[in-house]
Every structure is written in structure tokens, then in C-alpha cells.
Amino acid sequence: MMKPDDVLVALLMGILLSACNAPLQTVSLTTDDFKFIPEMIEVKASAPLSITIYNAGRETHEFDSPVLMYSVQMPDGSNVSSGGLGMSLQPGSRLRLIVVPPPGTYLYMCRRKGHANMTGTIVVMQS
Secondary structure, eight states, X not given: OOOHHHHHHHHHHHHHHHTXXXXXXEEEEEEETTEEEXXXXXXXXXXXXXXXXXXXXXXXXXXXXXXHHHOXXXXXXXXXXXXXXXXXXXXXOEEEEEEOOOSEEEEEXXXXXXXXXXXXXXXXXXX
């Protein structure tokens, strides 16, 4: 279940997305027991990014990427931060995020206790 702050971040990302005329890039991630598949994703900065995460494992997992998800810059230059943990995914559940990240490297992870090595990277390349 998404927290109220998560809904706010998703809404703000949607507003930013609506300002873009570029086609949507889509990537899929799968969480399995204690790993993300794939562990590295490369995309271009020229278009908004749709990330679908599916939990195929037996454990509850989280998707968190503090820089990617929680530091959305608004057109007026202000920042929005939910300041919470990642979004929880129960076994068999799916989550979709739409972001418009600038070029850079973004770590994503599961912050559940005992899942410390469950990480991956999204590289957003200049187009």
C-alpha cells in the first residue's frame, strides 16, 4: 500500500510527465528472493521513464531509490521529498512508477532487514 507521501510524489511525477512531449521509455524489474533482475538498466535522458517492478519472490520487498524517487525538482526550483522508506511490494504484486530523471547514475535497493545486498543501478545517459 502506498503511503500518502508516495501518492504526492507519484502525482508530481505525473505533472512533470505531462509537460514532456517525448515518447515514454519502459523498463521492467523483477524482485526475486534477495535480488533484482536486471541489476543494471541503461536508458536515455530524452524521454520519461516508466519502471514496472514485479515481486516474483516469496518475501516482501521494497523498491527505494532516494535520489530518483524522492528528490523531484519542480519548475519553480523547489524540491519535494517524501523522506520515507521505499514502496513495499508483497509477493505477486506489481508497482509502476513514471519518472523524468536527468542524466546520472541512480542506485535502487530493497531496505528490508536482511536484504542488504539487494541493489541495482539505473544509468540515465545524455541523449
